[in-house]
Amino acid sequence: MRKMKVGLIGCGVISETYLKFCTESLDILEIAACADLVPELAKQHAEQFQIPKVCTVEEMLSDPEIEMILNLTVPKAHAELNLRALEAGKHVYTEKPFALSQEDADKVLAVAESKGLRVGCAPDTFLGGGIQSCIKLIDDGWIGTPFGGSGLILTGNASDRTHRSPENFLSLGGDPLFDVGVYYITAFVAMLGPVRKVSGTAGQLRTELKLLNPKSPRYGDTVAVGAPMNTSAVLDFECGVIATLTAAKEGFGYTPRMEIYGTDGILYVPDPNGFGGPIQVKQRSGEIVTFPLSHGITEQSRGIGLADMAYAIQSGRAHRASGSLATHVLNVMFGIFESSHTEQHVPIKMKCDRPVPLPLGLRFNQLDE
Secondary structure (H helix, E strand, O other): OOOEEEEEEOOOHHHHHHHHHHHHOOOOEEEEEEEOOOHHHHHHHHHHHOOOEEOOHHHHHOOOOOOEEEEOOOHHHHHHHHHHHHHOOOEEEEOOOOOOOHHHHHHHHHHHHHHOOOEEEOOOHHHOHHHHHHHHHHHOOOOOOEEEEEEEEEEEOHHHOOOOOHHHHOOOOOOHHHHHHHHHHHHHHHHHOOEEEEEEEEEOOOOEEEOOOOOOOOOOOEEEOOOOOEEEEEEEEOOOOEEEEEEEEEEOOEEEEEEEEEOOEEEEOOOOOOOOOOEEEEEOOOOEEEEOOOOOOOOOOOOHHHHHHHHHHHHOOOOOOEHHHHHHHHHHHHHHHHHHHHOOOEEOOOOOOOOOOOOOOOOOOOOOO
């Protein structure tokens, strides 16, 4: 496998996590250029991670050596930039959410298919050892036949953040469902397969929020809350499992929980917003057994989905953190909002296959045997 040249667009906070992993741990990717609306940020990243070229978005998209675009811009820019990159003949991997409307997501998929290009999307945490080991436990029958599940993710609100644009975390895309709930829905689909229908409700305690962290450059400002910050849903899966999900940004601290219920046991799943974590199974006897991880990739590995796509492009197989998976998950999230508005169940029209589990025994950070 040869290295594929990647152009990174968007040098915000999350980009450092991607760049550290992609430049230090992977042999399939070469970060060849970076760009940002703030040129100084791009220059800083280029120096820090030894990226050979700093350029504008236009220069990057017209560069014939760049094969893949890593889109780490703000959510509202994802779909437009993905379309521009595809029209320029580049494969695209984007941060979540895939788009902020179902129409935009469908258009990105259609353009990618028409041009024979790949499009992928975070989260890729389901490729980590935690969720992949859970998939094996479920598939091997350790909890019998799954029939239910639950996910809970509670975080603090944006009042204590030091981000220069706190509005991003108070509008669609930064809301609890699209920002953190997406990890849980993606993990559910990776473990159980696609969702058939949803019902849900979304609430909003306030319409504005005062920034209270003295270290924030916006300290004392009052910003609008533009999206529901408290969401609960019921997900009906094609396989027959019924799961609940609660995602809220109105609490304090960080509280992640996920469980899968089977006829012979309860699987306690590690936080889907990470790559590793402990795995336990409560058996019929009442005994709680801790299982070792069967798969690797347990440390911070954001970008592993991009690497998997690079392997898949060269081998011809399907990539796992795919645009179809991301669009299915997006359909589920919009379905929850629609259900809250209409007070009815909402069928999930966009189907996807369960991503193929990673094989056992892969070498460190390798995605193909």
